[in-house]
Amino acid sequence: MIEHCRYASPSGWNAIARRPASHTRLHADVTASFVVVGAGYAGLAAARDLAERFPDDKILLLDAGRPGEGSSGRNSGFMIDLPFAKISASSDPAQRDWQTRLLGYGRRALREAVDAAGIRCDWRDIGHYKAATTVGGSRKLAALAGTLDAHGVEYRMLTPDDIRRELGTSHYTAAIWLRHCALVQPAELVHGLLAALPGNVQACFETPVTDLRRTQMYELCAGGHRVKARCVLLCVNTDLPGFGYAKYRQLTAYTYAGLTRELTAAESSRLGDGPDWGVTPVERLEATSRKVSGNRLMLRVGFSYRHELEPRRVRAALTASLMARYPGLPPDAFEHAWGGAVSLTRNDAPILRQLADGLYAVSGCNASGILKMTALGHLLAELACGTHSPLLGETLVFSRPSFIPPDPIRRLAVGMQMQRFQRELIGDRA
Numbered sequence: 001m002i003e004h005c006r007y008a009s010p011s012g013w014n015a016i017a018r019r020p021a022s023h024t025r026l027h028a029d030v031t032a033s034f035v036v037v038g039a040g041y042a043g044l045a046a047a048r049d050l051a052e053r054f055p056d057d058k059i060l061l062l063d064a065g066r067p068g069e070g071s072s073g074r075n076s077g078f079m080i081d082l083p084f085a086k087i088s089a090s091s092d093p094a095q096r097d098w099q100t101r102l103l104g105y106g107r108r109a110l111r112e113a114v115d116a117a118g119i120r121c122d123w124r125d126i127g128h129y130k131a132a133t134t135v136g137g138s139r140k141l142a143a144l145a146g147t148l149d150a151h152g153v154e155y156r157m158l159t160p161d162d163i164r165r166e167l168g169t170s171h172y173t174a175a176i177w178l179r180h181c182a183l184v185q186p187a188e189l190v191h192g193l194l195a196a197l198p199g200n201v202q203a204c205f206e207t208p209v210t211d212l213r214r215t216q217m218y219e220l221c222a223g224g225h226r227v228k229a230r231c232v233l234l235c236v237n238t239d240l241p242g243f244g245y246a247k248y249r250q251l252t253a254y255t256y257a258g259l260t261r262e263l264t265a266a267e268s269s270r271l272g273d274g275p276d277w278g279v280t281p282v283e284r285l286e287a288t289s290r291k292v293s294g295n296r297l298m299l300r301v302g303f304s305y306r307h308e309l310e311p312r313r314v315r316a317a318l319t320a321s322l323m324a325r326y327p328g329l330p331p332d333a334f335e336h337a338w339g340g341a342v343s344l345t346r347n348d349a350p351i352l353r354q355l356a357d358g359l360y361a362v363s364g365c366n367a368s369g370i371l372k373m374t375a376l377g378h379l380l381a382e383l384a385c386g387t388h389s390p391l392l393g394e395t396l397v398f399s400r401p402s403f404i405p406p407d408p409i410r411r412l413a414v415g416m417q418m419q420r421f422q423r424e425l426i427g428d429r430a
């Protein structure tokens with residue numbers, strides 16, 4: 001029996017989404033040309049792509065949860081299309097150039113889908129801040145500025161006064177602003193993409209795939225019904241090992257987010273000048289933050305390996321992070337708090353593979369998947385159709401995640417890595 005990820009709390013973005021897409025379960029046995037399992041960014045892109053290539057074929061899109069309740073509706077909504085801006089940026093120029101092309105492709109595909117269907121998801125082309133809270137972090141930021149200079153990428157260095165005025169906090173020791181990012185309401189994006197799928201896609205939610213086997217065709221058990229297809233695309237992120245693949249190539253981590261209630265005018269004026277902004281940290285264990293639609297604050301905090309933390313601990317971490325940044329706001333300001341699962345690979349490489357004849361998979365989002373998994377979903381559809389673009393060829397070369405040993409070695413290694421990041425953070429503050 002194939003298991004799927006279940007969360008302790010619903011997504012706050014989904015709770016405040018203005019136009020949630022209606023959804024149904026699978027009600028009967030069905031045969032389709034293609035089955036896409038997983039309706040996150042990867043699955044939505046793959047289903048859309050296949051439907052446009054084969055307008056006379058039936059594409060079945062299955063998801064275990066409700067729309068917008070997977071990681072794709074739980075994230076912080078940063079669409080950063082510049083790999084240099086990542087803390088874990090690859091030092092290999094060929095890999096970075098490929099990542100730039102991949103992210104650019106993902107961004108264009110999403111933008112086109114959003115424009116074509118008029119999806120209202122608060123897409124904001126406003127760039128983002130990269131900020132440091134420690135002496136070591138400031139050094140990393142200076143090194144990043146050097147890399148941006150070397151590549152002719154435009155950015156703005158903030159003074160402490162700028163930081164206080166624009167972000168309303170003295171928590172950061174240094175910050176730069178970069179154009180290369182758009183912000184989005186992630187759950188509204190998922191709902192919009194879902195509603196815009198071509199008519200030959202049948203999307204079914206709360207329909208977990210619990211069995212997959214090959215006879216003459218693929219046969220799946222989904223929500224208690226029998227599904228047959230000649231081709232299956234697995235876009236299930238952290239759940240891929242549950243299908244028997246990539247067990248030693250990816251691991252599951254959880255990260256956490258919270259959204260405040262709508263703040264009063266006086267409270268939101270404490271969050272700096274602009275109506276919307278987003279900050280990502282240079283220190284790996286620091287929080288991501290966003291001012292959303294002028295009157296809410298979103299924070300993303302912390303990581304845990306394999307298991308989701310209890311909601312009580314998530315709220316405590318969010319409150320501590322809020323108080324460090326905005327001590328003038330009430331500590332109980334969070335209306336929503338939730339966790340989300342991400343698939344991590346050891347060398348940051350994604351998984352994009354043909355697993356068997358007619359069976360394909362994509363995974364390894366490495367915690368930043370809005371643009372990447374959209375691009376990889378399209379490329380997976382391309383792979384399944386046997387058409388090979390140069391970007392697909394390149395992506396297959398770079399989609400080779402390294403071996404990850406099983407537990408207990410895996411657990412020990414993750415624990416040691418977390419301790420190293422913690423020591424870095426503490427040491428860098430000294």
Ligand SMILES: Cc1cc2nc3c(=O)[nH]c(=O)nc-3n(C[C@H](O)[C@H](O)[C@H](O)COP(=O)(O)OP(=O)(O)OC[C@H]3O[C@@H](n4cnc5c(N)ncnc54)[C@H](O)[C@@H]3O)c2cc1C
Pocket residue numbers: 002003004005037038039040041042043062063064065069070071072073074075076077078079080207208209210235236237238239255256257300339340341342363365366367368369370371373
């Ligand atoms: C708190 C948080 C903050 C993040 N912030 C950002 C950010 O700012 N920017 C960014 O780019 N990324 C961010 N990410 C990462 C991003 O959300 C993921 O990379 C992205 O959602 C992965 O998309 P996906 O389509 O691969 O997987 P998912 O969105 O996880 O979709 C997989 C789907 O498969 C379904 N599924 C699994 N098993 C089965 C089964 N057996 N049967 C049927 N369906 C199944 C699941 O229900 C799920 O809906 C963040 C993640 C989290 C948790």
